Amino acid sequence: MAISSPCIKVCAVDPATNICVGCGRSSDQILGWAYLTEAERLEIMEEIAYRGRPPAAGAIAMDCESCALCAGR
Structure with missing residues (x-):
C-alpha cells in the first residue's frame, strides 16, 4: 500500500x-517526496511522529495553492 503524503495544505515553514x-517535513523532504521509495517515506513518517509537528510560532505562512513547494505531495 502506498504511503500518502502527510501534506495537510498548511504550508508554513519555520x-x-x-x-x-x-506536515512536519523539511523543505528537502517535501520536494523529494514524489521520488522517495516507500521505505524512505515510512522513515519520514516515523520521524514526524517521533518529533511531533512543530509549533507555528515564527513560521512563514504561504498559500498552499501558490507556493509550489510541495504541490500537494
Whole structure:
C-alpha cells in the first residue's frame, strides 16, 4: 500500500528549523517526496511522529495553492 503524503495544505515553514508546521517535513523532504521509495517515506513518517509537528510560532505562512513547494505531495 502506498504511503500518502502527510501534506495537510498548511504550508508554513519555520525559518529557524526549516520544518513545515503543517506536515512536519523539511523543505528537502517535501520536494523529494514524489521520488522517495516507500521505505524512505515510512522513515519520514516515523520521524514526524517521533518529533511531533512543530509549533507555528515564527513560521512563514504561504498559500498552499501558490507556493509550489510541495504541490500537494
